[in-house]
Amino acid sequence: MQPTAAHVDELAANLRAADRWELMCSGHTDHRKAIADSLGYSTHMATVLIDGRVAAIFGLVPLSLVTGVAAPWLLGTDLVTQNRRALMRVAPAYIAAMARAYPHLINLVHAENEFAVRWLRRAGFTLHAPEPHPSTGHPFHRFEMKA
Known part of the structure; x- marks a missing residue:
């Protein structure tokens, strides 16, 4: 489902603590604005709903x-x-669509975001050793996948 302004509001109000901390550690203090800006730059995006509630929003920002x-x-x-199995069931199709559109997927994940780090590995991404974030100095893994 395409993200709406209401989805952005709901996600911003209910972000997982680890995602909230990751945004802070990457220099984003206004979480709603960070989500809305990311969607504005994204070519592929979706809202994941569970029982009518926002579980996640994701997107893909072209870099080149x-x-x-x-x-x-x-x-x-x-x-x-709470629903990690459901996410792992739908993720491969979305990741495959992203990889078809852009054969090199790359981003950063906060080294302390253990759930996201494990999930990215299970989803097939390669994670590199943590390095200081260029803006804040907090440790982030670069993760990537090449088609």
């Missing part, structure tokens, strides 16, 4: 149309961790 590089992102509520 010439080389086919894009940054996938996902921010969620506690419904994501």
Whole structure:
């Protein structure tokens, strides 16, 4: 389902603590604005609903149309961790669609975001050793997948 302003509001109000901290550690203090801005830059995006409530919103921000590089992102509520199997069932189709559009997917994940780090590995992404974020110095893994 395409994200709406109401979805953005619901996600911002109910972000998982780890996602809220990750946004802070990457320099984003206004969570709603960070979500809305990310959607504004994204070519592929969707809201994941569980029982009519926002579990997550994700998107794909093009970094280079010439080389086919894009940054996938996902921010969620506690419904994501409570329903991790459901997320793993739908994720491969979305990741495959992103990889068809952009053969090199790359982004950063906060090193302390253990659920996201494990999920990215299970989803097939390669995670690199943590490095300081260029804006804040907090440790982030670069993760990537090449088609």
